[in-house]
Amino acid sequence: MKLGPREIALLGAIAVLFTLPLIGVSGFYTTGNLRNLIIDNLPILIAAIGMTVVIIAGQIDISIGSQFVVCGVVSGLAAKSGLPMPVVILTTLATGAFFGAVNGLLTARFGIPAIIATLATMVILRNGLIRATKGDWIQNLPSNYQWLGLGQSAAQPVYILLVAGLFGVAAWALRSTAAGRSFYAVGCDHEASRRVGINPNLVIFASFALMGVLAATAALFNFTRYPSIESNAGIGLELKVIAAAVVGGTSITGGRGTLLGTLLGVILMGTIGTVFTFLHVNPAWEKAIQGAVILAAVVSDTFFRKAEARG
């Protein structure tokens, strides 16, 4: 895969970030810390894969935090009811697919702008969950649910490998299959897509459905790490994920972006906080720096575009 200026800039920023703890800070470069850092960011990476596809197709999904927590609760309840784990996993994925399909129908079929449609589903799912659980956490999860019954130390490398595989397949599919390219085509221009035989509405629907499945997958990789499921989990997940995609070079107007960029975006945005904690920087700065990174990404994008346009 060829590296563009965006990827190189991101790699540079990540290199700087990983150099900072070398200067008189201990504890950052330990296997445990690095492994936790990766494990913590796996769900974000999974959701960011879906979000990248949605944004490339010219859409946005801000309901993923709600989808994420509802899928988590569904998986927990399914596990507690004694269902075997494969069934639990399938049920969770199906739930995510259903939520995604609803978002897809609202936007592609009924023409509601994605930001409005997913704002509505975000609020409905979140409040529906609060009503249903009355704010209680899901506790006493069976042992075969936690770490999928593998035990923490055995499960962690498995999780990392699974997500690496998922990422690899997704990156390949987005780049080298006709279906993958159709997301780009639709994000560029509906009319031009129709002329080459692509149905834009179908592609948009597919992007949301895929997002739903990935939100559910992210939930599984997240909640199986804990003994209980908080009903207020996932708040602000959509912002983290959109930020990672945008910082990674995905054009918010659609048609452009790569999963490699998104991966770098996730690494950069997901590491800033931890590094700053080790450097004893006031946590209040973390969000400010993250905001600045997003701003820098968008501004540089506009700037390069203008430079290109001038030729």
Added chain:
Amino acid sequence: MVPLLQLRNISKTYPGVRALRGVEFELRPGEVHVLLGENGAGKSTLIKIATGIHETDAGGELIVAGEAVGIPSPRHMQALGIAAVYQNPTLFSELSVMENLCMSEDGAVISWSARRARSAEMLARIGARLDLDRPVRELRMAEKQLLEIARALSRSARVLILDEPTAALAGTDAEHLLDLVEKLRADGVGILYISHRLEEVLRIGDRFTVLRDGGYIGTYERMDVDRARLIQLMAGRELSQMFPKIEVPIGNVVLETRGLCHGPSGVDKISLEVRQGEILGLAGLVGAGRTEFARTLFGLTPATAGEIFIDSKPVAITCVGDALGHRLAYVPEDRKEHGVIEDLTIAENISLSLLRRLNGEWLDESKENTLAADFVRRLGVKAGNIFVQTRTLSGGNQQKVALARWLANDPRILILDEPTQGIDVGAKAEIHRIMVEFVQQGMAIILISSELSELLGMSDRIAVLRGGRLAGVLPAREATRESVLKLAMDDAA
């Protein structure tokens, strides 16, 4: 030789309009067949039928390579080898040249190396040299056009429809394109060519089919036509007397431009004047700079050079506010886009342009409503009341609301851009009546229209633009369709 494409007895009726009546067209292998006609003669509709986007009315027939096409659809016509390149390229701007060329290729899994080889081949076929990895947004217009043609031909097209391919190209780019057309003809491709540039079509055309007002005028061999003959065929008979133009005494010059320019949109040294009580028609082909001139005059795209005089005094119009201050009004072409705000009520739409004047600091709704009701009555807007959403009105009535908004501002100079486009005959006559009523009161009107008969019928003088410049001004009484068209065509002597 079996013709590649035959269109027989093609008619097309839209609600209230007959766009095409009994049109015949035939395309042989290795010929450039030029389709000619004024704006609105039905050329686009015919292409849309040939490419399966629209269906012909009953009785019409599409025959490809000797076989009748049952139910045409865009995909079906493409599969039969009929490809079209439209005036505005429909490309994927964020994606690479290579990807644009291969997007419609079959196969679920993409081999980028195969795509690369294939795209290079496609470009080589038309002799184009483009960097395969460049995103299309970085290409020049001419390069985009080449890309479209390469892509169209890749679907083993035997018929290539080119709709004004040189309209956006200058000098050598246009030359290259014509060379390419000749090369494709030599390869046996049948080319349906649409262009307003007569010199160009006389150079490359083998046969010419002329349409006028949706009717079929005839098909002519190259040896039987020349420039003058083509113009005559396109222009046809004298206009019918359907315009209620009443002679109004012409007063002093109210607006004058001297060497008005707007570089970016191509308005080039236009000097014109319009008098009190006068309707000045602005004629020209699509892209001649009529709308651009109006926008410059109205301060939407302030002039980059030249002067504007109002009542013989030099004025500066650098924004719409200036134009309003000098009591100019501009009713734009695209009604839905710029003319009325569909979600607002009739009353709100009408009072929009004079909120400041009518209200001072606070809105006075009763004043607004009185005014709106007054205009609704005067212009004969057909609506239940002034509080209905503009969206619910017919095109003609929406146009009246747009007109009312500007008339409410009590302008002295009214610029109307295609005021009767896409509205029915009755509403059209009403708009014409209103125009006469207002010039009688001493207003000056600049009327932009692509419909020659409307211009000839309504104007006192007709200014013809071509390529952003003033090609000439004709007194309407002496002007004919032919003389206007002659000036409007780019290679006029």
